[in-house]
Amino acid sequence: MHLHELIFCATASPSPASGSGSITFHDIDTGASLASFKQTNASPHCTAFSNSRNVQGGFFFAAQPDKSLLHAYNFQKDQISLKIVLPEKLTCVTLDPSGDLFAGGTAQGRIYLWEISSGILFNSWDAHYRQINVLRFTSDGAALLSGSDDSGISAWSVSRLLDEDSQNTHSLPYFTLSDHTLPVTDIICGMGAFPECRVLSSSIDHSVKLWDLSSRSLLTTFMFPEAISCLAWEPTERLFFAASASPEGAIYQMNLFRQPEDKSSPARAVGGGGVNDIIHHTDESSGSGKKRLINVGQPITCLSLSLTCNLLVGTSTGLIHIYDTPTHQLLRTISTHKGLSISYLATLLKPVDLTGHVSFNLNSSVTSVDMIPVKPVVPFQRMRDAKARESHEVTMMLQTQANEQEYEDESEFYSKDSFLRDHAYFSAPPSSGTRPGDNSVPHSRVSELEAEVTLLRSQLGQAKGINDMMWETIVQKVIHNHDKGEGNASGERVEDGRQRKRGRTDSDIEVHS
Numbered sequence: 001m002h003l004h005e006l007i008f009c010a011t012a013s014p015s016p017a018s019g020s021g022s023i024t025f026h027d028i029d030t031g032a033s034l035a036s037f038k039q040t041n042a043s044p045h046c047t048a049f050s051n052s053r054n055v056q057g058g059f060f061f062a063a064q065p066d067k068s069l070l071h072a073y074n075f076q077k078d079q080i081s082l083k084i085v086l087p088e089k090l091t092c093v094t095l096d097p098s099g100d101l102f103a104g105g106t107a108q109g110r111i112y113l114w115e116i117s118s119g120i121l122f123n124s125w126d127a128h129y130r131q132i133n134v135l136r137f138t139s140d141g142a143a144l145l146s147g148s149d150d151s152g153i154s155a156w157s158v159s160r161l162l163d164e165d166s167q168n169t170h171s172l173p174y175f176t177l178s179d180h181t182l183p184v185t186d187i188i189c190g191m192g193a194f195p196e197c198r199v200l201s202s203s204i205d206h207s208v209k210l211w212d213l214s215s216r217s218l219l220t221t222f223m224f225p226e227a228i229s230c231l232a233w234e235p236t237e238r239l240f241f242a243a244s245a246s247p248e249g250a251i252y253q254m255n256l257f258r259q260p261e262d263k264s265s266p267a268r269a270v271g272g273g274g275v276n277d278i279i280h281h282t283d284e285s286s287g288s289g290k291k292r293l294i295n296v297g298q299p300i301t302c303l304s305l306s307l308t309c310n311l312l313v314g315t316s317t318g319l320i321h322i323y324d325t326p327t328h329q330l331l332r333t334i335s336t337h338k339g340l341s342i343s344y345l346a347t348l349l350k351p352v353d354l355t356g357h358v359s360f361n362l363n364s365s366v367t368s369v370d371m372i373p374v375k376p377v378v379p380f381q382r383m384r385d386a387k388a389r390e391s392h393e394v395t396m397m398l399q400t401q402a403n404e405q406e407y408e409d410e411s412e413f414y415s416k417d418s419f420l421r422d423h424a425y426f427s428a429p430p431s432s433g434t435r436p437g438d439n440s441v442p443h444s445r446v447s448e449l450e451a452e453v454t455l456l457r458s459q460l461g462q463a464k465g466i467n468d469m470m471w472e473t474i475v476q477k478v479i480h481n482h483d484k485g486e487g488n489a490s491g492e493r494v495e496d497g498r499q500r501k502r503g504r505t506d507s508d509i510e511v512h513s
Contacts, residue, residue, distance in 0.1 A: 003349055003422050005307050006034065009320060010047040010062065010344035011337045021340050023047070023062065023073065025354065028306060028322070028347065031334040035355050037073050039080055041065060044230075044301060045092040045134050047344040050099030050375070052351040057374045063090040063104065070104075072377050075351045081374075087112070087124075087382040092134050096141040099375065101158070103144055105132030111146060113161055114380045120388055121381040123161045127154055127173070136187045142194040143174065143213075147184030153177040153201055155213065164389065175216045179275065181205045188233040188240070200240055202228035208242050208254070210271065220271030221278045222254050232303035232311065234325075241294075241311060243303050249296035249315065251303070252281050253328075294328050296321060304345040314342025 005028045011021035023037040042062040049060030052075060059074045059081075068089045072082040090104040090112075101122075102114045109128035114121055128148035136145045137158075144156040154173035182205040190198040195213040202208045204227040210219045226244035233240045238257055244250045257267040271277050281292065299316040306312060310331065311323040318337035323330055353372045381388065 003425070005029075005347055006350050007306075007312065007320070007334075008049060008060075008344070008346045008348055009314070009334075009337070009342060010040065010042050011318065011340040012041045012043060012065075012343045014316075014341055018339070021337075021343070023060065024336070026320070026334055026336070028310075031320075031332055031336070033336055035075075035078060037078055037080075040071050042343055043091075044343045046090065048093050048095040048102070049346070049348070050095050051348050052353055052372065053099070055372065057353045057372045058351050059099075059375050059377060061093060061095070061102065063093050065089070070380070074374050074377075075354045076372070076374060078355045082377055082379070084380050085382065086380065091131055094135040094137055094144075096137045096158070097139060098141055101137075101141070102380075103135050103137075105135050105146060105148075107131040109148060109150070111135070111144075111156075113144075117376045117378070118388075118392055119378040119380045120392055121384050122389075124384065127156070128152060130183075133184055134187050136189050138189045138194040138197060139191055140193045145187050145189065145199065147187045147201060149183040151178070151180040151182055151184060151203065151205075153180070153184055153187065153199075153211075155195075175213075177201070177209075177211050177216070177218070179209060179218050179221075180207065182227075185227075185229050185245075186231045188231045190233065190237050191235065198237065200231055200233055202231050202242060204228075204245070208240070210256075218275050219277070220273065221275075222271075223278055223280045224252055225281070226250065229300065230303045232305045234305060234309060241303055241305075243300040243313070245299075247299050249298045249300045251294040251296060251300065251311075251313065253292040253294070254279075254281065255292070294323060301342050302345045304347065306347040307349070312345045312347070314345045316341045318342060320345065 007026040007028050008023070009026060010023045013019050013021050020039055020041045023040055024033055025035045026033055040062040041064060043065045046063040046065070047060065050058055052058040057074055057076055059072065062071045062073070063069075063086075064071065068086040070084040070086055070090070070093075071080050072084060073079075074081050086104070088106045088108070088110065091107050092105045094103050095101070096103075100116060102116050104112045104114075105127070106112075109126055109130055109132055111123075111125060111127045111132065112121065113123045127146055128150050130149035132146055132148045134147045137143070138145070142158055144158055144161070145153060146156070147153050154176050157174045160174070177199075180201065180203040182203050184201055184203050186202045188200040190200070192198075195216075197213055198219070199211040199213060200208060201211065206224050206227055208222040208224070208228055208231065210222070211217070212219050222242070224242060224244065226246045228242045229245035230243045231240060239253060239255045242252045242254065244252070256270050258270050259267050271279055294311075294313075296313060296315065298319065300313060301316050302314040304312040304314075305325075306322075309325050311325055313321040313323065315321070318335070318340040320334040320337070320342060321330060322332045322334075
């Protein structure tokens with residue numbers, strides 16, 4: 001099998017009277033809809049998912065804006081699997097990387113932290129003075145970052161939030177990042193374990209700030225002519241995209257490394273000077289001189305980068321644009337959701353248990369959807385219960401014996417050679433021509449083919465020259481003979497022709513006789 005990338009798209013209706021939105025899986029190569037989940041109207045930052053892993057099916061949540069409800073879905077069923085009643089309406093949600101903890105923020109600045117499999121409310125505390133707009137876990141799940149309308153960004157240690165003995169001090173953040181002057185709109189966590197990682201944050205104050213969590217300091221401020229509503233950060237942290245909140249829909253690309261004029265020299269990092277280091281999007285020092293602006297022409301609601309680093313753009317009119325990152329060329333537009341607003345975009349590898357697209361085990365007549373257990377999701381507690389926490393049991397999936405096993409883990413039937421081959425196919429860019437099984441020419445053969453083409457062109461030129469010379473010689477000879485024949489009398493030519501014809505006829509008769 002080949003690794004297959006899908007688009008996870010959540011839509012919302014502009015008004016309750018016009019119906020509800022949906023959550024849809026699209027093929028990133030064709031734009032075709034593979035699965036759709038109805039009855040949701042989640043706002044931006046109110047959708048979170050966890051892919052199928054560790055022999056458990058995937059699931060996702062969508063917080064509803066008009067009610068204190070959280071809709072839970074799983075990949076194996078195209079309907080709501082559970083409606084969870086919440087203590088308050090949630091304005092933003094997030095899942096930790098392991099898919100075990102769920103956090104939600106409210107308009108009153110409060111954060112709730114639940115365990116998904118047990119529903120236990122581990123913590124709830126007043127984190128900000130005003131509405132919380134975005135919540136993000138770091139890549140290792142050790143910290144939770146929150147951004148609010150009070151222009152503050154707080155980092156919370158998850159271990160402290162889960163520790164019963166430190167409940168009295170849980171309202172104190174691990175540290176606070178305060179340099180924005182207006183509401184924070186988006187936060188992106190970089191790679192690396194907390195606190196050895198960097199963070200990007202955007203705000204209505206027209207700025208995007210780059211933070212270093214290990215030193216708890218501001219590295220660089222990037223200024224734009226418009227307020228920034230959402231961000232997308234390239235995984236290697238070489239560049240990021242910032243989308244404006246204006247109706248024109250402008251996307252700015254900022255390069256975090258600058259290539260010197262001497263190509264042999266290594267690229268140098270941009271910024272890093274601290275609070276006073278301010279870079280404008282028009283500065284040539286902010287990166288290469290290449291084009292760094294994408295004009296979408298419509299209000300942008302969300303951004304995302306695919307696993308192959310194509311830029312996905314969601315608009316308020318229901319369009320999904322896919323751009324090539326290096327060239328900014330529009331590759332494809334998905335217009336299935338016209339009339340709705342795209343509220344969330346992400347990409348993931350195709351789940352093995354996705355409804356309608358399950359795989360079959362060749363050694364059994366049972367499909368994967370019947371063999372993969374669904375991640376347990378139970379109703380969340382609305383208030384903290386000390387007794388439930390004391391009696392809490394940690395659950396985990398244990399591997400069964402080989403003769404009793406009903407489901408084969410991917411690591412058992414997916415060999416290392418197959419994985420490396422498929423990984424090379426998936427990670428290679430389409431233009432490189434190195435994908436196994438692809439009809440394009442391998443890179444190692446390009447030089448040989450170019451030399452062969454050069455040789456064939458030279459031989460073609462020689463053959464054409466010989467042909468032209470032969471043609472000119474024959475034409476000149478015919479013209480010369482024609483001119484010579486015109487010098488004689490016409491009667492003699494006719495008579496000579498009759499004699500030649502008569503002579504050929506007599507000889508033919510003699511041969512036949």
